[in-house]
Amino acid sequence: MFESLSERLESAFKQIKGEGRITELNIAATVKDIRRALIDADVNFKIAKEFTDTVKEKALGQKVLTAVSPGQLMVKVVKDELASLMGGVESELNAKGSPAIILVAGLQGSGKTTFSGKLANYLKGRKGLSPLLVADDIYRPAAIEQLKVLGSQIGVDVYSEPENKDAVEIARNAIKEARSKNKNVVIIDTAGRLAIDEAMMKEVAAIKGAVNPGEILFVVDSMTGQDAVNTAKAFNDRLDFTGVVLTKLDGDTRGGAALSIKYTVNKPIKFISSGEKMDTLDVFYPDRMAQRILGMGDITTLVEKA
């Protein structure tokens, strides 16, 4: 099923080899193959189209030298283009403010609560901050308990109000609590919600309005398919989030959703989450992600062979 991109391209390249230049005609099949490989990696189909059009533009007319195979040439163009798309300015987490406030939001089951725990652990251990976790999911069964278990694992306090059914008020109260306890960063874990759930989207926007977070992180499952663009756009329209967190990258997904999201909302991917344990949080490397989407392991081999 998951025929690698390189396998697909190899045959196409054979056809171009020996021709003097890359032309509209001799590149057509290759472009189609790249597009399909991207869709197989879960890049949104429209974005895959635009991407391959750009790649084609850049490749057209280039001379195919004998020293450099057309394969290598195309690989370079594709790789450079993808890396530049995924990258952009490295952006640090905004931990300013007293306390600094970080709001965590996303779809159901994407990994928000786990990430909140990991982030608290990271800020405590590596940045020497004193975090407060806020259990602001008033819906999911045992959501508060879950965050408390994680908090106790990493030695971070968790603020919760089990009887309160007003998530906005809980967030507000949590900030007061943080001030009185000299916590310098507050991480607010919210309930999972669908982008089309109007009441729930209003709620999270209201939480944002009430506490004015310096950082709003959109947490997304790296296995997400074509719908990633819709969801990212809807959350961004509502929250104007400041960064993206990709989760479950310890799996074998190609993670094309990362490209779709970056392309659609152009917000930096700030963290990657790759495990269930509290120390499996990493900063994002655009180059590695680009390689993963393309199945670069394979492509490198191809370049060596070419």
Add this chain to the structure above:
Amino acid sequence: QKTKEGFLTRLTKAVAGKSTVDEEVLDNLEDALVSADVGIDTTVQIIKQIEKRVAKDKYINTSELNNLLQQEIENILVDAPEQSYRDFSTPSGNKPYVILVVGVNGVGKTTTIGKLAYNFKKAGKSVLLGAADTFRAAAVDQLTIWSERVGVPIVKQGMGADPGAVAFDTVQSGVARGADVVIIDTAGRLHNKAYLMEELSKISRVIKKVMPDAPHEVLLVLDGSTGQNAVEQARQFTAATDVTALAITKLDGTAKGGVVLAIANQFKIPVKFIGVGEKMEDLLVFDKHEFVDSLFNLEGPETK
């Protein structure tokens, strides 16, 4: 009745004034399938079938295309056995009827179990839950809340307990109580982690020590918004536990869950349930026709 511009409406517009299904129509069709997460291979297969028919019959209008498409896709989807869950009666001869629920992290296993328990109970069955996710923070608490919500008993041990032992206890207790249905929750696990998949095989083997023909159903839960990786999930979970049925969750969102077409195409596993919300009532018994219809309904932010 919601107003949505169906794919076929768009298709009709696209072919207006044309006498046959042409390249452009097929391109549109490809886009629609791919955007529903059907995947390239299965999409190409469906298009080829349509092309064949178009070549043979020469003239095909859009309503014929509609039927053809519906048929082609329904042919790919696997039929569930006749007695399957239409009224949540359990097949006779298996008492208790043991359902093992598996899947990657966060897809909706525990919630689906709550919903299943609710439906079985409503159908007059006695249900017992087993909390064999002893790993994820507060997983036992979560299932306990569901058992209270629905009003069914639960077998549990502490966090960190051996999941095989919990599964064993649950089935044994189900037999002793004369329960009709036993549903066992397991921890979410990514399919590429060999040791976790082996743990699942072990749970299944341990259950057989109590009831040799159990589990009677191994339900793989898939998140409807997952893309092509779901195919790998199906492959690995099937290898570890002989998956007999699929549930697709979160189809109340804008994702279409089309990847189950690719899965049905390769592994011949029937989809039996659809999750459409977070409440216990939000479970539907899978209906091919409705599902195929919904694949082409373009709702959501893009069309609003």
